Amino acid sequence: MPDREIRVFFRGLPSEAETREAGLEVPLAEGGTVSDLLEKLASKADEKDRLILDPKRKGLRPEFLLTLNGRFLEKRRFPVTVLQEGDVVEVFPIPTGG
């Protein structure tokens, strides 16, 4: 089976004043979960990405949130949520403001 293409957006870093608007197209094998996606991203994370992704946790740093197709997904559901072709994942820090 071909990999599924998952779109991932990083919406603003907590430690630098810029936004990475361009989404990534991430291939993921059939049956791949949100945890699998984050582990894959974390394993390749460069210094900048490590502000969001923690290779030791194999996933997000604790101060980040994730939505799947515009709905929140709790961290405990990451391992059991299977991603489908065209799914959109958005990652952002617990928002500041106000």
Next chain:
Amino acid sequence: MGERLNGYMGRLAEVNLSSGCVKEDILDEATVKKWVGGAGLGAKILLEEVPPGIEWDSPENRLVFTAGPLAGTMMFGSGTFNVATKGPMTNLAGVSQANGYFGAYLRLSGFDGLVLRGRSEEWVTLWIHDGRVEIRPAAGLLGLDAWETEDAVRAELGAGERDVSVFAIGPAGEHGVRYAAIVGDRGHVASKNGVGAVMGAKRVKAIVVSRGSFEVPVYDPHALRLANLECFEAAKAFGTTWKWGTGGGFSNLARSGALPVKNYTTSLYPEHESMNGQTLRTKFEVRSMPCFRCAISHVKEVTVTEGPYAGFTGEEPEYEQLAAWGPQIGNTDLGATVMLTREVDRLGLDCNEASWAIGWAMECFEKGVFTLSETDGLDLSWGSVESVRTLLGRIARREGFLGGLLAEGVMRASRKVGGAAEQWAIYTMKGYTPRGHDHRGGGRWPELFDTCVSDTGTIQAAWSGIHPQFVDQPPLEDVFDHAEVSRVVGDFAGYRTFDDCLGICRLAAPHPKPLLACFNAVTGWDWTLRDAREAGLRVITALRLFNLRHGHDPKNERPSARYGSVPVDGPAEGRDIMSRWEEMRSDYYRRMGFDPKTGIPTAETLKRLGLEAYAPNAG
């Protein structure tokens, strides 16, 4: 004068407005080691000098302006001050901070604080300079808005832009609007729990402080310089504020369902990217308006460059104003938010309460509860920004049916109208409204909970979220986990209240550790984070004792029906914070050293904090 006390001028000025007498109180070391300054000194004075039975508009209420040990030092953003009083929104304690220059100038004029008691026969202004306080007639200032007042006072004194700091009330404070603010230095506000209404009740139109020549005694200036730079680095790393202002988080709040949209009738606001801080600073002309010695300089003046309000100049809307005058009222024109922000500040209203009140009125208009008859002819359809502008003026002057109704605040207005409309109102059962978010959304449950259990009249542990990792506590892993939420609020409570005692802008020093290093460098003390938290907890507990004495029922520590409702759409659709509310509240009480059932501080807690003398059954 007593011995030099590092970090303090050692003097409070007390003005009896009824008699016109001014006296000085000496601040000793034992007092400041217990109460620190700012919110702490304000809490102490309320607790000791305002007994039960004194109403918010009574001459015997106190209005306490206090800086803190860091104010007026070389620290960036050290112009902050605190206002404490018994406020009209809750008839309980209110503490509120404002930035700008006032806190620093107060200290450079020789005082750590100013306490107002009594009520003046005629309207007056106060002028603090050269270690003394002058009471002057306010003739000719009545009816002026806050900015006009500032200009008139400067002109009268022949003072240049930064020679004096002026904080004034606008028409809202003169007319006793329950959420009137104290506004100064072009766009800075102490706005919570109606501190401006109390100032109006005392017939004080403005307080002017000259940039004096006193010097704040600092124990170790070199250590302060280094710790201040650490604060600066932490500030630059905090969110997107450094580059985009507090509006930089606007779109992520939209993506997490935490923007207030049309009075919580929806959580969807697809226009958010055209209304955020990034767009504002990219499209409009922006100039810096820094506070006292601030290198962060997140405060700006802005000129609108496109749309119906092109050419309009005002202070840059911060996140709260973008939310208030954008999604909450169904507006999608960024320029209009600049116009309404300036309007609210000039009238001297609290932006949050005003926008919740008007959003609620707009929902009432949409659903037919209000017609053109109740609105005195105003079309209050969502997004009608000119109607909102007119209505703000009517509220500030209590004009017409709707102006008078909304001047009472959301809780009282909605209860007066009753029926289904009462269920649409967003407020805490204590009487005040939340800040400008949809706290039901992702990452904001801690602030919803904190807003309801707080003893300050606004948030207490939260600020731009909760940051347990800053003090080496476990982070909030699941933003919709009830137990996690009460845990982080209870365990983090105290740290931000300690900040509110210091006289420093939080955006300039968001991280508790380097901030504590600054505090130690200024005072020469050797406090730990635990000491700082204990000081903050002492202030919270003192405010709670005050509130309990003044009739607070902890059962009211919950949101209104709409504030605690389940989002009907958006990222947080279906999430219900209320399903385990009682459990969360008990857990919070336990963590705070309050009785888990009654919410009353235990005898052990009072003893630990040195508050036994104020126990509910003491003397």
